[in-house]
Amino acid sequence: MKKTPLILLVDDTPQNIQVLGAILKNQGYSFALTTSGKETYQLLKKVTPDIILLDVMLPDEDGFSICDNLKKQEATADIPILFLTAKNETADKIQGFKVGAVDYITKPFEELEVIERVKNHLRAKLDRDQIKSYNNELEEIVDQRTNELLKKERETILAQFIQGVVHNIRGPISSALAASDLIRAMREDLNVKIDAGIEKSELKNHLSEVWEILELNNEVLKKMAGNLESMLRKSRTDRIQENDVYDLNEMIKQELEFLDVDLKFKNKVEKKIVLSDKKLAVFVALGDIAQVFENLIKNAMDAMFEKDNPCISIETGSTNGFHWFSVKDNGDGIPDSIIRKIFDPFFTTKPLKSDPDAINPTPIGTGIGLQFCKKTIESYNGKIEVEEGRSKGAKFTVYLPAFI
Ligand SMILES: Nc1ncnc2c1ncn2[C@@H]1O[C@H](COP(=O)(O)OP(=O)(O)OP(=O)(O)O)[C@@H](O)[C@H]1O
Ligand SMILES: [Mg+2]
Incomplete structure (x- = not known):
């Protein structure tokens, strides 16, 4: 549901309040009224108007200083402020723009001018709000997508790591298997030779060959463990x-x-x-x-x-x-x-x-x-x-x- 725009009028002159109030009401806007700097700050703690119409002369603080303060605070910085100035006070207008006002409305008030200026700035403000909310939504979507991608990347790295382990383990395992095949073949050969009455020295030779293969096999296994260990360490720490x-x-x-x-x-x-x-x-x-x-x-x-x-x-x-x-x-x-x-x-x-x-x-x-x-x-x-x-x-x- 589209909410009715809220306009804050800050003025202590009864006549201004009456005229502007009537114009704004006729346009269907909600409006709030404050008559001093202090009241304004207090009200802005509770509500956030869509536009502020601010008089220069107020009993406790001038409008420029109020505008300056509001622009410095995050909660109120984006509210467009229009100054209420007398027609020939050019210096006031310049000063108003300097402290961050977006426009001014001249006294005595012309109904059409008030309506047009308020309408324009209101539309611009609502457009900005809309863009801001789109931006927030977009940021959320981007954050979400980034997290998804990071998760995917982590999964890919893990999958690559596992593939790497499988890949690197295959070589040493097949070498170890080949070595045990050879030992098996030698054992059969040796059994035949022992039955046939083998020379002691030949037996010694055969055994030392077996021993050599076993040693190599051990080396392969050690290397395999070493490789895995180094891959694991590499995946965790600086190499x-x-x-x-x-x-x-x-x-x-x-x-x-x-x-x-x-x-x-x-x-x-x-x-x-x-x-x-x-x-x-x-x-x-x-x-x-x-x-x-x-x-x-x-x-x-x-x-x-x-x-x-x-x-x-x-x-x-x-x-x-x-x-x-x-x-x-x-x-x-x-x-x-x-x-x-x-x-x-x-x-x-x-x-x-x-x-x-x-x-x-x-x-x-x-x-x-x-x-x-x-x-x-x-x-x-x-x-x-x-x-x-x-x-x-x-x-x-x-x-x-x-x-x-
Ligand atoms: N020496 C080579 N001679 C011919 N083609 C080669 C040679 N080395 C690599 N290739 C080609 O490059 C491809 C990629 O090699 P790579 O080592 O990355 O993977 P792979 O050997 O297929 O598998 P993996 O190494 O993961 O077991 C090989 O599939 C092969 O087509
Ligand atoms: Mg390869």
Whole structure:
């Protein structure tokens, strides 16, 4: 329901009150009356009029000072004030505008002038109120949408984190499984040999081989726990704290040892490794960079799936203040049509699930490996580049700022 506009008349001259009162009443406005500054302040604590008609001369305080005070208070600042001034008092009009009045009405009052001026300012005021309420509504909607988006973003980050955990756990688990398969095969072989009367020294050799595999397996499990721990910590705290100075060459040598637990990698893939003879010091969390390297190797292995002579080339070096390592394969390369997308989250050309009955299960993917690599390397102010070699395979190079 539209409320009747309320007009406050502040005047102590009975004649003015009578004339203006009659005009306003005829227009259907509600109006309140005060005759001094003190009364006005008191009334404004209880009601908020839509317009104030204010006389300059009042018994306790002049109209300019009242106007000035009202404009300084938040509750009354937006109420339009029209001064009641004599026709020839130009100085009063100027003074009135200076203290924030929107208009003036001249005495003696012309009915039409009063009606028009009041009507105009009332309309403007009601429009402003409307806009203000739209704005408030809009702000509420924006706040609500922002909260929804933040919630969604948090959910996405959590989902990505979980995907990351799943992704990173898969490699070590399959290595551990491969190692236990090998031990099982060796045990059967050993049983046969023991039945046939094996030499003591040969038995010792076999046992130390088993021992070595078990040790490697332990390392893999330890690494897996370490990775998860570092991912969890990374998701909660600033990673800078766990940074340290590491040599990229050493990182790669260590990683290759772990990766060798995967027998396919160890025995079937040819490796060409050319490491820089200088120490390549970088200031990083080792787990992060090892993870990047592992993701690149995994992609290379996937790309050479079912290739006759799979070969991975790994190199390290230094250029322009950066130390780098590269991983190159001899798979089918990356087609032009997808090269811009490969770092996007969840972009994959691999199925999510492999056929369990296949002799050589096809590579599977979630499409977060390269995104993890990019984000991680960029967080160290480094960069990752891909060279698409078409039929010659793909080459990824990771650059990290050299630590001096
Ligand atoms: N060495 C490569 N040779 C050819 N294509 C590659 C190579 N590395 C990445 N790609 C392409 O980029 C896509 C995205 O790689 P990314 O590592 O982000 O995800 P994924 O390997 O599919 O899955 P995930 O790593 O999450 O298990 C791959 O699906 C593949 O199409
Ligand atoms: Mg991958």
